[in-house]
Amino acid sequence: MNLRRASAEAKLILIAIPILIWTLLPIYHILLFAISRKDSAFAGNLWPDQPTLRNFGAVVRQEHFFLYHFWQQILNSIWIAFATGALTLFIATFAAFAISRLRVRGGRLAMNVALFTYFIPAAFLAIPMYKAMSVYGLLNTSWALIMSMVVIASPYAIWVLKQASDKLPIELDEAARIDGASPPQLFRMVYLPLIAPSMVAIGTYALLLAWNEYLYAFLMLSKETNVTLAVALGHFLSADDSPWELLMATGLLYALPPAAIYYAFRRFMVTGLTAGAVKS
């Protein structure tokens, strides 16, 4: 028995080690560049002879041509990511409540049609979306990107929240109805508190989707002062003599907020709030 468990664990570790290396290697590479001096970045050492934090200083003080708008661009990224997360949550939560709890006629069909849009790669939709935003006169504003991202994130978000909603016992709604709750009260006082863990997960998903987006941001935003940091990082590569150590230092800073969000919300990523509602 113990032997079998040990062998199962050994197998898991054998699989885990390559995956871990595969995941961590690029991050190690970024870190290596970010703490190297410009002249030793390509030296091929496993660890720089003289590690330095000067690259980070250069980034936050905007001391390079590519970094003149660093703070503005990271603020753009933050604003767009949070607005996308909030709007997606707003739409998806109401939609999931309507489809799953109120059983609105045609709700499931609407959800399936929305999911069907994922059959078309987002890259194909970029041009029509660009056109649409241009018609709305939103090009070069953050709303163009926010709205595109919400469109892309919503079907999945609705689907996930609907699945989570379906797991809440229907008796809760019935009890609340008899207790005198109107649908808005049911939504606010019973549904929202119970669906909150899934909302955190979905909000994070939409937020990171927008945070990491490159193509749409590149297409719809073109001024140095309104692009996101993702696009700004891409600009680094336009030089003949790219400042790799600054690119990697900026990239590392760029990766910090998502990591922080994951860390902060890891508690909500697990469900279990519904325990005790009904006897199963």
Place this chain on the structure above:
Amino acid sequence: MASVRFHNITKVFDKVEVLHGVSLDIADGEFTVLVGPSGCGKSTLLRLLAGLEEVSSGEITINDRVVNEVESKDRDIAMVFQSYALYPHMTVRENMGFSLRLRKTATSLIEERVAEAARILDLAPYLNRLPRELSGGQRQRVAMGRAIVRDPQVFLFDEPLSNLDAKLRAAMRAEIKSLHQRLRTTTVYVTHDQIEAMTMADRIAVMNAGRIEQVGEPLELYDRPVNLFVAQFIGSPAMNIMRGTLSAANGGCMVEALGALWPIPAATTLAPGRRVHYGIRPEHLRLSDGPGIEGFIAVVEPLGAGTELVVRVGDTQLVLVSNYRPAVHSNDSIRLVVDAEHVHLFDEVSGMRID
């Protein structure tokens, strides 16, 4: 306080009619139990009364007011669900006060009512706990407390004890009954367990296949079931039923069944030759030292307070319950006598009672 009236109720789900014209009057303050096998429509009837489903035709009235089109929340009812349906994110206190909070009741009054309900149900020490921190019996009591604080016109219970173990179920049964005796609120209680029905009800409505078979006080149903279904459903162990033919014998009328002659109540006069179902409850069969119907003991089940015997007569097994400990063993040959005044006869074809 309120009376409830179902008038010719039908309910159709997806073209399947599950209730076929059910009528039932429930008096003010009465504890009525709807009992029947699963799928008989008892829960549907309760949900119609709760306003969780809409009637297909017919009328439901609460206190002479037709409520067919009235929202659940405006029917002034409270319901206890089989699964308890407690709000998992709210404490016991918040769960119980929720309906009053929705009605914008003053906080001090909510506190007072919750405290009173908690006192009645022994929940005072748990008011600040979440449902998941309570045992099954405690959750059940919270669900009842949530109903009590409303002080509704009608209490609805949908199989509230099914999820509890046997011992707790018996305790909660007594608790619900004493609660009703204290509050005298009109109560409609759904269960598939005829023991719950017998022990708790003022009146029982036995349902089967979308119809009410019989309505009456528990002992009335037990002593005078109107048909074969009620006779077999009410009572545990169930009534012994055998097919037989009325025949003239020993200067009177008897039923010939399983190769023996079985007595019937003296007052019953029926034409010989009629084919019937002959029913006798286990406690109305006795072992005889003298003459009687011959059989064999198949199983002896000592219950402590008494003994349950499975007796083989002909090719049929009959159950006998005695309140002493007879000195018999499996395969013993025995003789049975029947308490003739407690015999039930039912028509062979219609299954209706014959008096």
